[in-house]
Amino acid sequence: EDSTSLKQEKENQELGKAGPPWEEKTATSSQYPEPEFSEPSEAEQGLETGRQPRSSPPQSPQSSVSPSLGDAKGPGPSTSPSPLQEPSPPRTPLALATQDLGSPLQSARTASVTPETGTLHSDLLEQPFDKRESILHHAGPSEANTSQRSQQPTFQPCGSRDVSCSNSKQKELRFDVFQEEDSNGNYDLDQPASGASEAAPSELETAIQNAKAYLQKTSSKSGLNLYDHLSNMLTKILNERPENAVDIIENISQDVKMVHFRKKLDTLQDEKEMLPTYEIAEKQKALFLQGHLEGVDQELEDEIAENSLPNIMESAFYFEQAGAGLGTDETYRIFLALKQLTDTHPIQKCRFWGKILGLEMNYIVAEVEFRDGEDEEEVEEEDVTEDRNNGESEEDEDEEDDLPKSFYKAPQAIPKEESRAGANKYVYFVCNEPGRPWVKLPSVLPAQIIIARKIKKFFTGRLDAPIISYPPFPGNESNYLRAQIARISAGTHISPLGFYQFGEEEGEEEEEVEGGRDSFEENPEFEGIPVIDLVESLSNWVHHVQHILPQGRCNWFNPMQKNEEEEEEEDEDKEEEKGEEPEDIEQEVGPPLLTPISEDLEIQNMPPWTTRLSSTLVPQYAIAVLRSNRWPGAYAFSNGKKFENLYIGWGHKYSPNNYTPPVPPPVYQEYPSGPEITEMDDPSVEEEQAFRAAQESVALEAEENEETEEDEEEDDDD
């Protein structure tokens, strides 16, 4: 009941707009000659049936009626609701009849009402066709009614047998002439017809509600809704009463719409929305324009000579053969973006490292090596960290307290490697999309690598996003990204055997450092390796990036050794440490540089690399393709002479087992119970008495010796 009342309220509101036309129409109906009437009614009927299944047929006319009735006559509104609540069909016509008779103004309508209700009932009872007609003839003396009736029989047989459908048709017929009666009668009829069970009407109602809500949905384009549009159209038709309205219904619809779109004289103008599409296009346009910026030819020649830009399109072509890599246009944009990078920074060597996928945005990573002018920022960073350390140590010294201090010292921080060495050999720039500014990643700390090995997180695409993990990650996403890049590089950057060789001059210097030589140079005498050999044997491929030790560095750093050096500066603290720390830490050793990948560790009986020939159909021009199984997304190709590495993926290591969070650290053991912790019992009376007795005896002895040792006696008494 709530729903129906709500509905009614709603409809009353909605049809408040539509109300006036109906009212007007009812007024006109009595004035206009009857024969004219049939035509508009037909047109409207066509319209209405179209609208029928979606809109709520019984209610809309009814609610429109109540205000109109209110104007027309006193008892109308009060009597009309009563049949709504009382479902008994036989009473309605009577009530209606009396009601209508009461109002002399509407005598014409009453005449037509009775026959219609009669037809409806006859429908329900499935009376023979003739009989129904005869009833109609009997009841309808006016011309208008007969004309309607003559339509009705033709309609019903050809229309669907559905009761509700025929009901609606009848209702419409009445609808144009006399809205108020029809609505009442129809509602009553709906209930016995469609609502034999209780559940059915509620479903129907919700369907009607949904349909109506749908009709009233405002279009995002024009701001109109179909419901208003239809009612406006009908208003217009009924106002203007055109001939053959059904034929020009489309034009009417158009006219009604046009009224809305007439230019409103408004001085305010909407500003067109700036789509992000245009924004990025504007930025990328700069990439394509940058070539024109440099004017002088000679400069160009010089630049071409010492070009640090890699030929990305060539390697992209080979990677495409391998079935990896990005689309052509994206690669070209990256190419241009790298050109922008090399033009604006003192870069000696540049390489497209790959792409790391993120949740919101992706990272395009460029690997660069600076010329002699190293970045100034890094120096500053180091200073800052040193300052911090000093500050902490000073604080420790300042504290003057007798209570024991915490003996716990954080495990010694392993210093990061110098730039241009180890894991910090290269500098990495990232950007989210070609055309956006490049951001330099900070250099990596060993602690970050160690923690990064223990966690597995998706990248968000925002460099300043925090990494929330256990164990806590020292840094934000830019540090995590840098650590993953270092790990992936160390694992998957490979070259054909012989392409690189150890530099002779540098090599001697390096040998002094423990852990082998860590620099190499291109072999000028490299003659290439047949592609077939590259595919068939993994030993023809070598790592040219240093292995990262469990310590988080590439070159072994002895924490012990460092202690001694620092001791000279800070004496007191370090001496204690020296005693505590184990003297012999075994040096971590990894595979040296330029180790063949055939010696890579297996992943649970899985080969770490998959090799393939790019084309089996044309082997003579095929290239060798390597895919890392340890780092899914890492590819390498070689055509014998050239090679390249590329990584495109999520930045995670593969493991056949699930990720397991690291175990919590061991609980620190309490101090063992010993003589320092335990105390003796309080001295008992016996003990004290014994003690006194002993003292007395000593005193006696002392007295005996008094004569000989006078000086000592005084002390004893105290």
Added chain:
Amino acid sequence: MDSEGLLLSLELASGSGQGLSPDRRASLLTSLMLVKRDYRYDRVLFWGRILGLVSDYYIAQGLNEDQLAPRNTLYSLNCTEWSLLPPATEEMMTQISVVKGRFMGDPSHEYEHTELQKVNEGEKAFEEEVVVQVKEEIRLVSIIDQIDKAVAVIPRGALFKTPFGPTHVNRTFEGLSLSEAKKLSSYFHFREPIELKNKTLLEKADLDPSLDFMDSLEYDIPKGSWSIQMERGNALVVLRSLLWPGLTFYHAPRTRNYGYIYVGTGEKNIDLPFML
């Protein structure tokens, strides 16, 4: 992705680094056409590629008139000769649940798995080691089925339900608008609805029965199992499944270009909650 517009689709999906080499592309264009003719499919989809250790499986699917009907799946190792896979069953799912690790790339490869089974002989109960052998083909079938049921995606409005029941491709689909393309609720699972029946009447009220007859991605569990990105300056929307990493769905808003491709190892990412 549709086999007809394969080249454009591959270009659109290339943002994840999952491409096909030119010779594979060419042979797919040829052989899928023949598959369509020989098996009399209405539509052939290139489903993707499962990376094996030795070789890769290329997967295609044949659709008949009803788009939501069970699909036929074919695989090929060389993109030229295609073989039909049997339909997946529940039994297969339980069988392969014990198998872990990567695919080998050899359909006749057998995974061995030993498990302890209790054998009752009279009053004594023994624990006996039984070696269960699972063929890789079986695993392939059920993995494809799992991926299809979990993460196959289609934009809202691309399919419509006819009054007679079957689901057809909507020819009047003109692509999602930009604002719609950014919402997960505009994308549906390309399968028979499961969750839809559990919805309340209130939620159902706003649904269009001819369009909203599939489950939307919005309520996928766990929340955040999709990454939705606008690429190429909003000219392309890319959905990546995080639950089955490797599945990429692309759609160029306001065009009819949409599709999905799976290129990956065929393993579910059960570490997802740790990684978000």
